[in-house]
Amino acid sequence: MKNLLGKVIDFLKKLGYFALQYAYSTLYCLLKFLKIQVQKWKKAGVMKQLAKAQSGLGAEVYALYRQGAQDWQGMPSVQQQLRVVEAAESDVFNVDGIIDEINNEYIRKKEELQERYSVKRSQVGQDFGEES
Numbered sequence: 340m341k342n343l344l345g346k347v348i349d350f351l352k353k354l355g356y357f358a359l360q361y362a363y364s365t366l367y368c369l370l371k372f373l374k375i376q377v378q379k380w381k382k383a384g385v386m387k388q389l390a391k392a393q394s395g396l397g398a399e400v401y402a403l404y405r406q407g408a409q410d411w412q413g414m415p416s417v418q419q420q421l422r423v424v425e426a427a428e429s430d431v432f433n434v435d436g437i438i439d440e441i442n443n444e445y446i447r448k449k450e451e452l453q454e455r456y457s458v459k460r461s462q463v464g465q466d467f468g469e470e471s
Contacts, residue, residue, distance in 0.1 A: 352463045360456040364449060371445040375438055382434040389427035396420040 399420045403411040411417055 349463050353460045356456050356460045356463070360452055363452050367445055367448050367452070371441060374441045378434055378438050378441070382431065382438075385427065385430045385434055389424070389431055392420070392424045392427040396424050 399416050400411055
C-alpha cells in the first residue's frame with residue numbers, strides 16, 4: 340500500500356511540475372506577445388517618421404529640380420535631408436532588432452524552463468527510491 344501511495348504521490352508531483360512548466364511557458368508567451376505588440380506600435384510611429392523624412396527629401400530634390408540646379412546631390416539641404424532619412428531608417432532597424440531580441444529571449448527562457456522542470460520530474464522517482 341505504501342508503495343502504491345508513493346507512486347501516486349510521485350505521479351501527482353510530476354503532474355504538478357508539468358502544470359507549472361506550462362503555466363510559466365504560457366506566462367512567458369503572453370509577456371512576449373505584449374512586448375512585441377508595444378514594439379510594433381513603436382515601429383508604426385517610426386515608419387511614419389521615415390515616410391515624413393522621405394517626403395521631405397523628395398520635396399527638397401523637386402524644389403532644386405524646379406530651380407534648375409544640376410548638381411542637387413551635393414547641395415547641403417539635400418545632404419541634411421539624407422541624414423534625416425538615414426536616421427529614421429536606423430530607428431526602424433533598431434526596432435526590428437529589439438523584436439528579434441525579444442523572440443530570442445523567449446526561446447532561451449522556454450528552453451531553460453523545459454530543462455529545469457525535466458530535471459525536477461526526473462528527480463521525483465529517484466527521491467522516493469532512496470527513501471525506501
